Amino acid sequence: MDIAAEFLAAIINTFEANKRLADRAVEQVPDDMLHVPPDEHTNSIAVIMRHVSGNLASRWTDFLATDGEKPWRNRDGEFEDAPASRAELLETWERGWACLFETLRSLGPDDLEVTVTIRGEPHSVPLALSRSLGHTCYHVGQIVQVARIHAGEAWETLTIPRGGSAQYNEANWGQPGRSHS
Numbered sequence: 086m087d088i089a090a091e092f093l094a095a096i097i098n099t100f101e102a103n104k105r106l107a108d109r110a111v112e113q114v115p116d117d118m119l120h121v122p123p124d125e126h127t128n129s130i131a132v133i134m135r136h137v138s139g140n141l142a143s144r145w146t147d148f149l150a151t152d153g154e155k156p157w158r159n160r161d162g163e164f165e166d167a168p169a170s171r172a173e174l175l176e177t178w179e180r181g182w183a184c185l186f187e188t189l190r191s192l193g194p195d196d197l198e199v200t201v202t203i204r205g206e207p208h209s210v211p212l213a214l215s216r217s218l219g220h221t222c223y224h225v226g227q228i229v230q231v232a233r234i235h236a237g238e239a240w241e242t243l244t245i246p247r248g249g250s251a252q253y254n255e256a257n258w259g260q261p262g263r264s265h266s
Contacts, residue, residue, distance in 0.1 A: 089194030096214050097189050103225040104182055107134075109243050110232035116171045118235040129166055130231050131174050136163040137224045138181030144203065144217055145188040149196060153203035153213065185217075 111119070114130060122129040128136070139160065144153040154160075169177070197210045208216065233240050245253045 087194065089197050092197070092211065093189065093192055093194075096218060097186070099218060100185060100189070100221065103222050106243050107225045107228045110229040111175075113236045113240060114232045115235070119171060119174060120166050120168070121235065122166075123231055123234050127231065128164065128227070130228055130235075131169065132164055132166050133224050133228050133231070134174055134178045135167075136160075137221060138177045139163045140220065141181035141185045141217070144213075145184045148188045148213075149199055149201060149210075152205065153201065189214075 111130060111134070119131045120129045122132070139158055140163075143155045143158040146155060192210070199210050200207050201210060201213050202208065203213060203216070229243065
């Protein structure tokens with residue numbers, strides 16, 4: 086087994102799965118609610134999406150050659166809710182993810198032995214990958230939670246619905262009580 090290739094594939098797979106969760110959650114939110122935070126201490130979906138996109142673009146542009154915090158990034162500005170249509174927001178969102186996936190797919194096993202910097206702090210490539218994955222998943226969870234709040238009763242679950250584990254297990258493994266966790 087090629088552990089390096091398996092590790093990179095697992096990282097890509099997990100990023101892809103989390104992007105799908107966020108995308109499916111955002112689809113359920115009306116346009117006028119994308120910029121509405123649940124309360125004064127919480128970010129709107131639009132703000133979180135811009136922050137994730139800015140972070141991904143900064144970290145993954147010239148990943149192996151330059152510091153992950155680019156001088157052109159305006160992190161503080163990502164948290165200001167600037168008016169944008171759904172299309173503009175999704176364009177920004179997709180740009181950050183495209184940068185991530187293009188870079189991840191270009192990495193090879195030898196790249197896992199490289200040291201990169203993020204805000205001047207050295208990171209092994211596996212550590213930088215794990216750090217980015219953790220940060221992104223954290224914010225995807227926020228997007229899903231805020232989307233769930235805004236969708237209300239119209240929400241369509243993104244995973245196995247409450248009370249649906251036995252039915253899911255039976256459909257997938259033929260055994261209603263079986264669990265793989």
